Amino acid sequence: MEIDKIFDEAKDFLPILGIDYIEFYVGNAKQSAYFYKTALGFESEAYSGLETGDKSKVSYVIKQEKIRFVLTSSYVDNSEINDHYLKHGDGVKVVAFLVEDSKKSYQETIKRGAKSFLEPIEISDENGSIIKSGIYTYGETVHLFIERKNYNGVFLPGFKKWNNTYSPNPIGLKYVDHIVGNVGWNEMNIWCNFYKDVLGFTQIVSFDDNDISTEYTALMSKVMSNGNGRVKFPINEPAEGLNKSQIEEYLDFYNGPGVQHLALATDNIISTVSEMKNRGIEFLYVPETYYDDLIDRVGHIEEDIELLRKNGILIDRDDDGYLLQIFTKPLVDRPTIFFEIIQRKGANSFGKGNFKALFLAIEREQRNRGTL
Numbered sequence: 001m002e003i004d005k006i007f008d009e010a011k012d013f014l015p016i017l018g019i020d021y022i023e024f025y026v027g028n029a030k031q032s033a034y035f036y037k038t039a040l041g042f043e044s045e046a047y048s049g050l051e052t053g054d055k056s057k058v059s060y061v062i063k064q065e066k067i068r069f070v071l072t073s074s075y076v077d078n079s080e081i082n083d084h085y086l087k088h089g090d091g092v093k094v095v096a097f098l099v100e101d102s103k104k105s106y107q108e109t110i111k112r113g114a115k116s117f118l119e120p121i122e123i124s125d126e127n128g129s130i131i132k133s134g135i136y137t138y139g140e141t142v143h144l145f146i147e148r149k150n151y152n153g154v155f156l157p158g159f160k161k162w163n164n165t166y167s168p169n170p171i172g173l174k175y176v177d178h179i180v181g182n183v184g185w186n187e188m189n190i191w192c193n194f195y196k197d198v199l200g201f202t203q204i205v206s207f208d209d210n211d212i213s214t215e216y217t218a219l220m221s222k223v224m225s226n227g228n229g230r231v232k233f234p235i236n237e238p239a240e241g242l243n244k245s246q247i248e249e250y251l252d253f254y255n256g257p258g259v260q261h262l263a264l265a266t267d268n269i270i271s272t273v274s275e276m277k278n279r280g281i282e283f284l285y286v287p288e289t290y291y292d293d294l295i296d297r298v299g300h301i302e303e304d305i306e307l308l309r310k311n312g313i314l315i316d317r318d319d320d321g322y323l324l325q326i327f328t329k330p331l332v333d334r335p336t337i338f339f340e341i342i343q344r345k346g347a348n349s350f351g352k353g354n355f356k357a358l359f360l361a362i363e364r365e366q367r368n369r370g371t372l
């Protein structure tokens, strides 16, 4: 696939420099921050709450290489944050983009039909100022446009450095590879067109229910990318099957569309995954038979297959190289959001060859939950 050519053709009226942060609305931000620090090796970066003068909400900001999470909870009962939490459980509210010009990003996307979440607003403190604005995407999820070129402080105005002596070792996570959204029946094309028309993204991959199905369940998926390829958003919708697919289960428990999984990249998936296991993270189980014909399917790979088998890591190849990937079980109470750990060795694709094995693994979990 000539991926560079595809990116060149993308209409880049909305230059996105990268993902600035991902904000989760959660029931208990303090404990969520502890969980992600402990289990995934994030470090403390910034804090806002009562001590910084915010009497309505509390946020912990944690970081690992280029990945930044914000965990936010409400202090008060009547709030947008609490409404979101009651409806969806812990989940991703914001995928924030780093941009050169927040006002222009807002104007360009609103002009093209985006629904406003936040009009451009400048916020300052003694370290300078930022401009932020935002639009809605699928469900109640939003994109913020963060312009921080005139800001030198920690994270955003209103935050202070979070000094915390508890600092577990990082586990080798580098950046956000892609963020997947689940949308409702027949809504995949609507939201792909939203990313195309409103944000200038381009479609780089498409899977239909022939690619992603088992005897029982199915889904369809298209992958949208921004112009420089730094932001990739696959969009899934359920497809007809004998039983309820994982996408429907998600939609039922999340009460609508939302972020299904975050794929985080590593340079050494074996060490990252074995460390996560040591720290208590559970992964989808892949049958040992998956590895029997591995070399026939993917050809030569540099990794020790025994170690891949031992850790349940999946491998897929495309024209450009291969990739290694693995999926956690849901990381919150509801069977909603989970994480993927991915290591790319040339491949730009998303593991199509693994979908069937993965679907079977997810169906086993659904059966345990009584939701298949």
Ligand code: FE2
Binding pocket: 178, 180, 261, 263, 340, 350
């Ligand atoms: Fe993924």
